[in-house]
Amino acid sequence: MTVTEAASEAAALLDRPRWEGKIFVDAWTAGEAGTRSVVSPGSGQTLTTIGVSSVNDVRRAAKSASRAQLDWARRTPEDRAAVLRRAGELWQQHAQEVQWWLVREAGSVAPKAWLETSAAAAECFEASALPTHPCGDVLPSNGDRWSFARRRPAGVIGVIAPFNFPLTLSVRSVAPALALGNAVLLKPDPRTAVCGGVAVLRIFEEAGLPPGLLQLVNGGGDIGEAIVTAPEVRVISFTGSTAAGRKVGEAGARHLKRTHLELGGNSALIVLPGADPARAASAGAFGSFLHQGQICMATGRHLVHESLYDDYVAAIAEKATRMTVGDPATETVALGPLIDHTQLAHVASVVDDTVAAGAALAAGGTHNGLFFAPTVLTELTTDMRAWQEEVFGPVAPVMSFSAPEEALDLARSSEYGLSLGILGEVGAAMRLADDIPSGIVHINEQTVADEAHIPFGGIGNSGTGARFGGAAANIDAFTETQWLTARPDIACYPF
Structure with a gap:
């Protein structure tokens, strides 16, 4: 001071x-x-x-x-x-x-x-x-x-x-x-x-x-x-x-x-065919990395149509690589520290276990003390920890899908049901939203949002x-x- x-x-x-x-x-x-x-x-x-x-x-x-x-x-x-x-x-x-x-x-x-x-x-x-x-x-x-x-x-x-x-x-x-x-x-x-x-x-x-x-x-x-x-x-x-x-x-x-x-939550962000991959990646980065991912509504699962997958991964990985991490009390940074070493150990173990199980790091995966680099994971399977668990850290797991039915099944597979984001054509998004259980649904927005006058809450494990x-x-x-x-x-x- x-x-x-x-x-x-x-x-x-x-x-x-x-x-x-x-x-x-x-x-x-x-x-x-x-x-x-x-x-x-x-x-x-x-x-x-x-x-x-x-x-x-x-x-x-x-x-x-x-x-x-x-x-x-x-x-x-x-x-x-x-x-x-x-x-x-x-x-x-x-x-x-x-x-x-x-x-x-x-x-x-x-x-x-x-x-x-x-x-x-x-x-x-x-x-x-x-x-x-x-x-x-x-x-x-x-x-x-x-x-x-x-x-x-x-x-x-x-x-x-x-x-x-x-x-x-x-x-x-x-x-x-x-x-x-x-x-x-x-x-x-x-x-x-x-x-x-x-x-x-x-x-x-x-x-x-x-x-x-x-x-x-x-x-x-x-x-x-x-x-x-x-x-x-x-x-x-x-x-x-x-x-x-x-x-x-x-x-x-x-x-x-x-x-x-x-x-808790493990909120899905679904990117439909025809969506702008650059704008979608910006939304996804905000949803996963805001406040170091320490948000119950954080985007924990990125479901991206196969036609956009490569562009989306490249764009969100570039954003993750360029984001600054440091002490916000002394620097102008995009991300601050995780809250303590217990939380650090949890985030690091989820990322390390997921990579050991065969996932690939498109960005991040490292930390300097409590400062954890924004991380993008690809080549995932649904049984990997980063896909199954609430990470509560700056981690964006990305998986592709080929048909709306596949996206629906992947989004519904979580035990959590707090927030859902769907990016793309509104009619298709509405049809998906009706079939995915969630306390909150945002179409053409990412998963993190709140206002004082709106009802807020989740279902299932949320x-x-x-x-x-x-x-x-x-x-x-x-x-x-x-x-x-x-x-x-x-x-x-x-x-």
Whole structure:
């Protein structure tokens, strides 16, 4: 951090003396499990420390949130909407400061960091409309009464967010949950707990959110489990790997909690005959290499018609070879670092095993520390790891097909079903899209896209459907349906 940056931080949103080495349970306080260093994946330098929660911290946070939620749910819609609108304004006001952390803590390149702060503002503005959204139905009744189905706040929501888009994937659940009258326990990934946790708490503090409604509990799997099992927590909103999501879902089922799971992906991009191979390769490179491929929607399988295959491979390999990789905090680069050495080992093993099984490297396949070169794999078979698995790294596996039926079978063969991109003639694309199960479909776009007002979610191993974004999905996710009747007089009964 430069002298100028340090000076400006002193009067800024993320002034360190307030939160450094702490969690938030009603106030900034020491976590009972000590502290943890926050390390920049780009430089390897320690940026700060965060507090680490104990299970007891989670229990205290859940009880306090439950008490605070009752009054919050009674607030007028305008009161709640005003807090969300102010939060959106604050994300815009403090965008550069939060982006500083996204670049250094999450390894984000500058445009991706900008995208996250813009998305956080949009999520809050969109959520500010939820308090005044129609919240029920008038039902017919066979009795002499009025009959209603109305939506009520669920209570306390547990939000467990990942490292890859730490800000966006926290706020997209926190904002609508609060807007609809709930309290929230937030557990960011400990590797990105400042931009995915501290920043969120500070924004809502400054926006005027009453105390107790948003609690920050940092930690690992034990803290996630404590959130799921806390009696006060009624709904879990989890974004992360499929393996971790299965555990969350199992624990939630045992404790009769609703769990909304947005999990992994291995999204297909189908390039139809007649498509422009250069423009298609540009779309494919974006889908596979954005944020080092560490995106659930990343293009994991490129299915290219045989008439375009050679040109497509040459074009995407050239793009991969020319893309710059480095520390986005000190260089203008296209790709930053992978998040840590565990992720590096996974990506490297998938690429190495796939090449050992007979695939060819058209580009990349190497790394310098956490900086993994954009990689293009060809001569694949469907049983190879890079084709079967979610790589979560900057890897583009490319396979050819000869007929639409073959592309259909290849696209359908994955256990994941998050996002699908189809490039080419629209009529042919529509016919394919109707037969390929996927939570999201983009025609003449690659697989990575999101907006605050759209329903987002996958099927199969990608999760439990659209449980994020848009009024319908958010209201379904963060409220309960209550049947309410009213009669003009006390009813007569036969007892």
